[in-house]
Amino acid sequence: MSEDGREELVGTDDDSENMAVDGSLNNTMVEEGCTLLGRMEICVAEAEKRSGKNAVNMQETFTVYLIETRPMDAVADGRNPAPDSLWRRYSEFELLRNYLIVTYPYIVVPPLPEKRAEFVWHKLSADNMDPDFVERRRVGLENFLLRVASHPVLSNDKILYHFLTEEQGWKEVVYETGFQAKADSWLRALSATFRVRNPDKRFMEMKQYSDELQSHASQLLRARAKVADRLYGVYKVHGNYGRVFSEWSAIEREMGDGLQSAGHHMDAYAASIDDILEEEEHYADQLKEYLFYAEALRAVCRKHELTQFELEMASQDLISKKQQREELATGIVRTFSFKGMTNKLFGQEAPEQREARLKLLEELIVEGEEAVKEKTVECEEHVERAWVDMQRFKEQKDKDLREALINFAVMQISMCKKGIQVWSNAKECFLKM
Amino acid sequence: MSVGAPRGLASSGQKPIAEILHPLSATEELLSPGPDVTVTIGGDKEAGLTNGTPVEMSSPASASSLFNRLQLDDDLEADARDPYSSTETRDLFVTVDDPKKHVSTMETYITYRVSTKTTRIEFDLPEYCVRRRYQDFDWLRIKLEDSQPTHLIPPLPEKFVMKGVVDRFSEEFVETRMKALDKFLKRVADHPVLSFNPHLNVFLTAKDLNKRQGLALLSKVGESVRHVAGGYKLRTRPAEFCAMGEYLDTFSQKLGTIDRIAQRILKEQSEYLTELREYGTVYSSWAGSEEELRRPLEGVAGCVTTCSGALEDLSENMSQDFLPVLREYVLYIESMKNVLRKRDQTQAEYEGRLEAAILRKQDDRTPMPAEVEKCQDKAECFNADLKADWDRWQSNKRQDFKQLLTGMADKNINYYDKCQAAWESLITLLQDKQTEDKTSETN
Numbered sequence: 001m002s003e004d005g006r007e008e009l010v011g012t013d014d015d016s017e018n019m020a021v022d023g024s025l026n027n028t029m030v031e032e033g034c035t036l037l038g039r040m041e042i043c044v045a046e047a048e049k050r051s052g053k054n055a056v057n058m059q060e061t062f063t064v065y066l067i068e069t070r071p072m073d074a075v076a077d078g079r080n081p082a083p084d085s086l087w088r089r090y091s092e093f094e095l096l097r098n099y100l101i102v103t104y105p106y107i108v109v110p111p112l113p114e115k116r117a118e119f120v121w122h123k124l125s126a127d128n129m130d131p132d133f134v135e136r137r138r139v140g141l142e143n144f145l146l147r148v149a150s151h152p153v154l155s156n157d158k159i160l161y162h163f164l165t166e167e168q169g170w171k172e173v174v175y176e177t178g179f180q181a182k183a184d185s186w187l188r189a190l191s192a193t194f195r196v197r198n199p200d201k202r203f204m205e206m207k208q209y210s211d212e213l214q215s216h217a218s219q220l221l222r223a224r225a226k227v228a229d230r231l232y233g234v235y236k237v238h239g240n241y242g243r244v245f246s247e248w249s250a251i252e253r254e255m256g257d258g259l260q261s262a263g264h265h266m267d268a269y270a271a272s273i274d275d276i277l278e279e280e281e282h283y284a285d286q287l288k289e290y291l292f293y294a295e296a297l298r299a300v301c302r303k304h305e306l307t308q309f310e311l312e313m314a315s316q317d318l319i320s321k322k323q324q325r326e327e328l329a330t331g332i333v334r335t336f337s338f339k340g341m342t343n344k345l346f347g348q349e350a351p352e353q354r355e356a357r358l359k360l361l362e363e364l365i366v367e368g369e370e371a372v373k374e375k376t377v378e379c380e381e382h383v384e385r386a387w388v389d390m391q392r393f394k395e396q397k398d399k400d401l402r403e404a405l406i407n408f409a410v411m412q413i414s415m416c417k418k419g420i421q422v423w424s425n426a427k428e429c430f431l432k433m
Numbered sequence: 434m435s436v437g438a439p440r441g442l443a444s445s446g447q448k449p450i451a452e453i454l455h456p457l458s459a460t461e462e463l464l465s466p467g468p469d470v471t472v473t474i475g476g477d478k479e480a481g482l483t484n485g486t487p488v489e490m491s492s493p494a495s496a497s498s499l500f501n502r503l504q505l506d507d508d509l510e511a512d513a514r515d516p517y518s519s520t521e522t523r524d525l526f527v528t529v530d531d532p533k534k535h536v537s538t539m540e541t542y543i544t545y546r547v548s549t550k551t552t553r554i555e556f557d558l559p560e561y562c563v564r565r566r567y568q569d570f571d572w573l574r575i576k577l578e579d580s581q582p583t584h585l586i587p588p589l590p591e592k593f594v595m596k597g598v599v600d601r602f603s604e605e606f607v608e609t610r611m612k613a614l615d616k617f618l619k620r621v622a623d624h625p626v627l628s629f630n631p632h633l634n635v636f637l638t639a640k641d642l643n644k645r646q647g648l649a650l651l652s653k654v655g656e657s658v659r660h661v662a663g664g665y666k667l668r669t670r671p672a673e674f675c676a677m678g679e680y681l682d683t684f685s686q687k688l689g690t691i692d693r694i695a696q697r698i699l700k701e702q703s704e705y706l707t708e709l710r711e712y713g714t715v716y717s718s719w720a721g722s723e724e725e726l727r728r729p730l731e732g733v734a735g736c737v738t739t740c741s742g743a744l745e746d747l748s749e750n751m752s753q754d755f756l757p758v759l760r761e762y763v764l765y766i767e768s769m770k771n772v773l774r775k776r777d778q779t780q781a782e783y784e785g786r787l788e789a790a791i792l793r794k795q796d797d798r799t800p801m802p803a804e805v806e807k808c809q810d811k812a813e814c815f816n817a818d819l820k821a822d823w824d825r826w827q828s829n830k831r832q833d834f835k836q837l838l839t840g841m842a843d844k845n846i847n848y849y850d851k852c853q854a855a856w857e858s859l860i861t862l863l864q865d866k867q868t869e870d871k872t873s874e875t876n
Contacts, residue, residue, distance in 0.1 A: 209722065216719035223712040230705035237701055240694045248687040251680055255831055262838070398725040405729045406863050409736070409856045416853035420846050427842035433835045 035155035041070040042149055042164060044142035045085070047134050063134055064089045065141055069164050086167035090115070093141055096163050099174050100154060101296075102183045105303040106386035107154060108393040110147035111292030113140025119221040119284065121228040121277075132278070136285055143289070153389070189306050190299070196309045200383055206390055207301035210294045217291035224284060228277050239270030258433035265426040272422070276415050283411065286404040290397060297393065300386050307382050311375040318368035325361045328354060526550040527622045527637065529615035532607045533564075542566050543602070545611055547618065549637045555629065561638050567592070569642050570614055576632035577621065583779075583818040584627060585772050585826055587620035588764030589613070590757070605749075609757050616761070620829070626818075665781035674816075677823060678773055685766045692759045695751060702748045706741060713737035729863055736855045743851040750844045758837050762830070769826065772819060779815045783808035 036042075046066040054060045068083035093112055100109050117126045117133055127133065145164070148154045159177065162170050245263030249256040531546035549561040570589055577586045590613035600606060621627045636642070670678070713734045720730035786805045 212722040216715065216722065219715045220712075220719065223708065223715045226708040227705070227712050230701065230708050233701040234698065234705050237694065237697050240697075241691070244687055244690045244694065248684070248691075251683050251687075255834070401726055402729050402863065405726075405733055406860060408733065409860050409863070412736070412740075412856045413853055413860070416849040416856065419849040420853070423842045423845040423849070427839055427846070430835060430838040430842060433831065433838070 035150045035152060036161065037146060037149040037155065039072050040149070040164075041068075041072055041083070042142075042145050043068050044138050044145065047138045048087070049129075050089075061129070062089055063129075063137075065138055067145070067164060084165065086165070088163070088167075090137070090141075092163070092171070093144065095171065095174060096160065097144075098183060099159055099177065099179045100148070100157065101299065102179045102186055103157070103159075103177075104153060105186070106300060106382045107151070107389050108293065108296045108300055109154070110144055110151070111289060111296055112144055113137050113285070114288060114292070119218075119225045119288070121225040121232070132281075136281060140285060140289070152392075153385075190302055194305070194309050196305050197312055199305055199308050202387065203301045203304045203383070207298055207305075210298040210301065213297070214291060214294035217287055217294060221284060221287055221291065224280075224287075228280065232273055232277060235273035236270050238266050242267035242270070255433040258429045258431075261432075262426045262429035265422050265429065269419070269422040269426075272418055276411075276418070279411055280408075283404060283408050286400070286407075290401060293393070293397065297390065300390065304379075304382055304386060307375070307379045311372070311379045314368065314371045314375045318365065318372050321361060321365050321368055325358065325365060328358050328361065523623070524552045525622045525628055527618045529611055529618055532611050534602060541602070543607055543610075545614060547637060555631075555634055556638065558638075563637065563640065565636070565642070567610070567614070569636065570617065572642065573621075573632055573636045574617075577627060577630055580630060580632065581627060582775055583772070583815040584624070585765075585769055585819075585822040586627070587617050588761055588768055589617055590761065591764075605753055609753055613757060613761055624825075665778065665785040667777040667781035668784065670777055670780075674773060674776065674819075678770070681766050681770055681773075685763060688759055688763050688766070692756065692763075695756055695759070699748055699752055702744060706744050706748070709737060709741050709744070713741065732859045732862055736852075736859050739855040740852045743848050747844055747848040751841065755837065755841055758833065762833070765826075769823075772822075776812075776815050776819055779808075779812045783812040 044065050045068045047063050048066070049061055050064050051059060051061050064087040066085055066087055068085045070081060070083040074081050090112075097109060097112055100107070113136070116128060117130075120126045148160060149164075154160065159174055162173055166173075242263040245259045245266065249259035249263070252259060526549070528548045529545050530548070532543050533545075535542055535544055544564040544566045547561075547563050547565050549556070551559060567589075571592060574586055574589055577584075590610050621630075621633060627633065716730050716734035716737065720727045720734065723730060783805070786808050787801075790802050790805045
C-alpha cells in the first residue's frame, strides 16, 4: 500500500483499468468517463465533538465528521447494506487537499469550506464550535468530497479512495507519497517573483480573471454581510410595535382587540428575519466556494508560469552552454567570461585542458538538451491538461453561479411573500379596530 | 346629565349671536341642554331641524356622529383618503390646497387656497375662495379657543420650525403642513358647534384678514387671564373626567413611544438602503468581468436597484404621512387636557362660590345668588359639551388611527409587492435562458 500514488494514477480513465488494484477497487468495471462518485455513494453524515491531546500534549476539543460510503451497485440492486463509515477531522481534509494540489497541479482543485467563519454579520457566530457553523461546515465538506469524487481526473486517485475507506494509517500513506517535499518546493517557487518571457496568453488572461473573481466575490460577501446586518435591525425594531400596541390596547375599548392582534403580527414579523437570514447563509456559502475556487484557479496559472519559467531557464542555460562550446571550439569570444579574461591575462590554456573542458561541456549540453526536452514536455502537458480542466471549471462555475443567483432570487421572493402575509394579517386587524 | 329646572339655557360661555339665531336652537329646549346638537340626525336635514327627536339621547352629538361613522365605514374603501367627505347631511365643505410662495421685501411666506362650498344661510354666497397663510389659521384657532372655551379645538401643525434644520419652503414640508391645515379646517367645519362660529365665517370669506391680526397676541394673553380668574382650587374631579385624564396621559405616552419606534425604523431603513445600494453596484461591477454570467448578474443588480427605489418610497411615505398624524394627535391630547383643566376650574369656581354663598346666607329661605346659579349653569354646560366632544373625539380618533395604521400596512404591502414582482421577472428571464441553453446542448 505504499505505492507512490501519483505514478499509478496520473493519466486518463483508461489507465485506471490497468491499475494495480490490490483488492480495493474491486467493484464494477471502470468505464470511460465514470468517476468514483458513479460507483459509490458518499456523504458526510454527522459531526461530533471530541477531546484529545494534540501534538504538544495539550488538551483540545475538536470536531470530527462521519463519512459514510456505500457501493452504488448495492444501492441500485435495492439491497440496502449498512454504509461503511469512518471519522475524519478538518485537518485531515486539509491534508488530502494539499496532497491533491501538489499531485495534480494542472487541476483546479475544489476548495474546502472556510477554516474560520469570515464575512460574518453581527448576529452570526464567529465561533468554530457554534452548531450552525459546524453544520454548514459539514455540508461544505460533503460538497468537497462530491466534487472531488466526480472529477474526471481526481476521482481516480488512490489516496482519495483510502481517505474514504481506511480510517487508520491513512496519514502515513499520504506522507509516504513524498508529496510534502514537492509541496515545500512548490510553495517556495510560487512565492518567489520571476519574470516569464513567453507565457501562454490564455493563462495570463485566466490569471487576470481569477484575480477579478476573487476580488468581486469577496466584495460581494462583505456587502452582503452589511446588508444582512441592517436588514436584521429593521425587522427587529418592528417588534417594539408589538409591545406598545399591546400596552395601548389595554386602555381602549373597541380598538383593543384589533390592536392586540396586530401587535402579535408585528412580533411575528420581527421574528421572521432569523430564519430568512439563516437560509441566506447557504447562498453566502456558495459564493465563498467560488471565492476559494478563484485561488485554486490562480494556482494552476501560476504553475504554468513556473513551468514555463523553468523551461525558459533551461533553454537559456542550454543556449549559453552551446555558446560556450562554440567559443571554446572556435576561440572567438562573444560573451564575457572569466575564463576568457584569464586567458587574455594569463594566456591560453593547454590543448588538453581545452579538450577536457569541451568534453565536459558536451556532456552538460546533452544533459541540458534532455532537460529542455523534459521541461518542454512538462510545460506542454501542463498547458494541455490545465486548459481542459480550466474549461471544465468555467462551465461548472457558470452553471453553479447561475443556479446560486436563481436561488437567491427565490429566497428574496419568499421573503417578500412572508412580508406581504404578515402585513396583510396586520391590516385585517387594523380594519377590525 | 343633570339638568335641574328647565331654563332658557343660555348655554355655556359667551355665545355669539349667530349661534342663538341658529334654526336648531328651536329644538334645543326639546332635547337637552347644550348647544351642540348636530344637524345631521337622520337623513333628512330639514326634517331633523324641526321634528322633535327622541329625548332619551343624552348626548345627541355622539349618537349622530356614530351614525356618521357608520356611514363612513361603508365608504371607507371608496373614500380612504378623506373620511370627512360624502356624507349627504353635511352642508359645509372646506378644502386647503394650492400652496404658493410669496416674496416681499419684508418676508417670504407661503399662502394656501381655502375653498368653501356651503348651503348655510350664515354665508352670503354658496362658494368662496380665499388665500390664507399659517398666521391666519393660528388667529382662527385662538379665536375659537377664546370663544368656545368648553369645546375641544383641533390642533394646528407646529408653528415654529428651526431655521436651518428644516427647510420651510421645501416641497415635503409645505405638503405636510398643508395636509395638517386641511385636516384642522375640516375638523372645525365638521364640528356641530365650532362650524357656526363667526370667526370661522370670517376666516373662510373675508378677502383680507390683516386687520384682525393685531388682536392675536392680545387674545392669547386675554385667554389665560380669563380662566385663572378667581384662583379657585378643585377638590375632586368627578370620576368620569378622571378617567378621561388618565386615558389622555397613557395615550399620549403610547403615541410618543410609537413616534420613537417609527423614527427608529426610518433610521434603520435609511442605513439598510445605503448598504443595499452598494450591494447592487458590486453585482454590476462583477458582471463586467463575466461572459455567461453577465446577464444574470446585471439582472440581480437591476432587481436590487428596484427594491432600493421601493424602499425609498416606503420611507418617504412613512415620514410624510405617518409621523405628522401621530404628532398632531399628541397636540390634540394637549388641547384636550387643557379643556379638562378649564372644566376643573369652572367646577372649582362654582363650588367655591357656592360654599362662600352658603356661609354668607342669612337663612334657608334666601334663594341662591344669581351669580352662583350662573356658575352652576356654566359648570353643567361645560360638562355636557366636554362629554359630547369627548365622544366625538374618541370616535374620530378611532377612525383616524384605523386609517393611519391601515395605511401603514398598505404601504408595506405595496413595497413588498414591488420587490416580489422584480425578482419574479428576473427568475423568468434566467430560467428561460436555462431552458434555451439546455435545448441547444441536446441538439
